[in-house]
Amino acid sequence: MVMETIQIRLTEEQIEVLQSLVSSGIYPSKSEAVRDAVRKYIRAYETGIQENIETAQKQVETEIVKVIEEERKEYQKVKGTIDFYPEEKAMRDLLFSSLRNTAKKFNFKEIETPAFETLELLTAKSGEEIKAQIFTLEKRSTEQLGLRFDFTVPAARMFVQKQKELPKPVKWFVIDKAWRYEAPQKGRLREFYQFSCELLGSDKPEADAEVIRMAIELYKSMGLTEKDFYVRLNNRKLLVSLLSNIPQEKINSVLRVVDKVEKLSEKEFSDELKQLSLNEKQIKNIQNITLLKGKPSEIIQKISLESEATKTAVDEMTKIIDGLDGYEDFITLDLSLVRGQDYYTGTVFEFFDREEKYRAIGGGGRYDNLIELFKGEPCPATGFGIGLVPTMLLLEEKGLMPKLELRPDYYVAYFPNVKKEALELVKKLRKNNIVETDLMQRKFGKQMEYANSIKAKKLIVIGENEVKERNIKIKDMNTGIETEKKWNEVQ
Template sequence: MNYQKPKGTTDFYPKEKAVYEYLRNTISEECKKFGFQQVNSPAFETVELLTAKSGEEIKQQLFVMEKRSNEQFALRFDLTVPLTRMFVTKQKELPKPVKWFAIEPMWRYEAPQKGREREFTQADVEIFGSNTPETDAQVINLIISCFERFGITNKDIAVKINNRKLLEGLLQEIAPKDKLDDVVRIIDKSAKISESQFVEELLQIGIDRQKIEVVKKIIKCRGEPSIIQSIKQELPLNDLAQEGLAELAAILPLITPGFAIVDLSVARGLAYYTGTVFEFFDKNGEFRALAGGGRYDSLIELFGGDPCPATGFGFGFSTLTLFLESKGKLPAIDLGPEYYVAPVNEQLLTKSLEITEKLREKTSADVDLMRRSLSKQIEYANSIGAKKIVIVGEKDLKEGKVTVRDLQSGKEDKVEVDEL
C-alpha cells in the first residue's frame, strides 16, 4: 500500500528542515536580543482550558483526543493559552514583566490551503505584567526586527494596527452586547469574503442595513498614523472608544518608523483580545497575515490568576517561508560535508575510518559505508554536495599521504595524513 502523509501536514526533507532551522534560529536570536527567555508547554491541554476564551470557530478546529476517564484533552491551537496557564501557576513568584517566547508545533483542523496547514510551527512571544504603550510597541518592533534580519523592509511589509476597545466602543452603538463577538468575528474575515457575503452574514445575526452601512464606514478607516485625527472628527466615540483611540495614539510613535498603518478592520478573531491588535501583511497582497497578535488583559484572571496585563503575538512559519521564498530571501542551503573519505579498496577501509575520525575533530566528514568502487564513491560525494574528497590509496599511504581533490575546481593535492 502506498501510504500518504495526512492532509495539511509537511514532510521536512533535509533542505526543508534546514530552512526551518534557519527561521527558528534567527527568530530565537532576535527574541533573546530583546530580553525574552525561551519556554515550552505540553502539546496537549484540557479542552476546558483551550475553549475557556476562544470563539466558536476555534472550538470547531480543535484536534480533540479520545476521552480517557473523566479528562478530555486536545492539541494546542496556539501558545498564548498554554503560556498564560504556565504564568498563572507561578505568577506570584515571577519578577515582572515576564518576557517569554516559544517556537513549537500546533494544530488546527481546518481546510488546508497555501500557507495554512493543520499542523504548523509558530513562534510565540508574550509579555506578562506591563500595560504601557512601550510594551505593545516592543512586541511589534520585535517582529519588525526579525523581518529586517531576513532582509525584508517597509517596502515589502507593513503592520496594520487597531484597538479592540476602539472597535467595540464603536460597535456598541450598532449591535447588542450579545452580538458583539459575532460582529467582530465577521469583521475579522471581511477582507477574505465578498461585500455581499459580509452584508448577508451581518443581516443573519440581526444587524439592519442602516447599521451595516455604519459598520462598513468604520472598517474602511485606514491610513497613515495621522488618520487618528480624522477618526476623532468623523466617528461617534463613546467613552470606551475614546479610551481605545488614546491607547492607539500612544503606541504609534513608538513603532519603528515607516511600518505602521491604522486599520479599523483589524479585529483578530480570538475572543480574548482586549486592547491593541495588529497584523503584519505583504504589501503585494499575495499572502495572508504574516504575523499578528495583541493585548489580552483579562485572560490571566479568567485562568485563575490575579488581574494582570499581558500582550503578545504569533508568527507562523508556513506563510513566512513562502513569503521569504517569493522575495528571494531564503539562504542557499549547503548540506554537504566538508570532506568525503574514499578508500580505493576494502583493505583500506579501516585506515579511511581513522582519517574520517581525525577530520571530524575539526570539521564535518563522511566516509563510504557501502564498499563501492572509487568512481561510484566520487559520484556519491558529488551528489551529496561534499566540498572535497579524500582518496585513500595504497601508494600514497606508504608515503604517509592521501590525495585531496576539490570537487568544484577539480584541483588535487597530495597532503600528509598528519596535516589533514
C-alpha cells in the same frame, strides 16, 4: 470436460499488477486472477463483438488502476502536512536561528510547551471558529485532551504556575508546531510551525509597541522590507466605543460579523447585521467604521471623540503609534480589524504581504484577562504569533529563502586492505569536519562517483602507499588542485 494446461507469458509489470490484485483481496491467487481475465476475454470473443473485448479489457485495466491508486494513497503524507527533506530542513533551521537571535536581542527567552492540553483549557476563551478547529485526542480516561492551536494559551498556563516568583515583565518566545483542523490551502496547513511571543506583566502602551517593533524586526531579519509587508493595527476598546449605539449584549456578535467583513460582499455583510435585529442607522454606522483604514495620523483625525471611552482608547492608540517611531511606513490603522480569538481585550494587529496573496502571515494583540481566567492573579499581557508556512512562501516568492547545499567537507575513499587505517583518519577528521566514507563496500571507481554525487568539498584517497609513507593527498573537488600533507598534520 477436457482440462488442458496452458502456459501464459507475462511481463514483470503484469506480474506486479496481478500481485496487487491478490494483495488487495480482489483475487485469492495470481492464477485465479489470470483465469478470470481469460474467461472474460473468451466470453467476449464468443459473442463475436469486438467492442465487448475492448470493454472487458478496459474494465480490468480500470480495476487495476483503482487498486494501485488505493495502495498509493495509504503511503501518502496526511493532507495539510508538510515534509522537510534535509536541504529544506537546513534552510528552515537557518531561518529559525535568525528569528531566535532577533528575539534574544529584545531579551525574550525561549520556552517549550506540551503538544496537547486539556480541552477545558484550550476552549476556555476561544471563539467558536477556533473550537471547531481543535484536533481532539481519543478519550482514554476522564481527561479530554486536544492539540494546541497556538501558544498563547499554553504559555498563559505556564506563567500562572510560577507567576509570583517571576520578575515582571516576563518576555517569552517559542518556535514549534501547532495544529488546526481547517481546509488546507496555499500558506495554510493543518500542522504548521509558528513563532509566538508573549510579554506578560505590563499594561502600558510601551509593551504593545515593543512587541510590534520586535515583530517588524523579525520580518526584517528575514530580508523583508516595508515594500513586502505591512501591519494592520486596531484597538478593540476603540472599536467598541464607536459602537455605543449598539446594545451591550449584541457587541460580541457584531464584532464576529465585523471580523468577516473582507470575506463578505456589502449585501452579505448588511444581511448578517440585520439578522442581529439592528436598524439601518446602526448598520450604516458599522459600515462607516469598517471603512476607516489608512495612515494612523489621518484616521485618528477622522474619529469623533464624543465619549470618554473613545478619548481614552484614542489616547492609548496614539501612545502606541508614538512608540513605533521609525516604523511608520509599516503601519496601517484599520478599524475593521477584530481578530477571531475572544480573549483579546485592547490592541490587536495583523501582518500581511503587500500584494495580499496570503491570509495574515502573523498577528496578535493584548489579552489582559486571560491569566485571571486560568486561576492566576490579574495580570496584563500582550503578544503575537507569526505563521511560518506563509512567511516562508513569501520569502521564496521574493527570492529571500536561504539556499544551502549540504556538502561534506571530506570524502575518504580507501582500498579494502587499508580499511582500518582509513577509518582511523575518518575518526580524526570528524573532530572538526563533516566527513563521509564508504559504507557499501563499493569498488574504488564507485567510491569516486559517490564522492562527486554528494558534492564533497575535498577528497582523500587512502591506499598502501599513503599508509606506508604517512603522506596524504587532498584534492579540492571544486578546483581539482591537490595538496599533500603529513598524516599527523591533517585535522
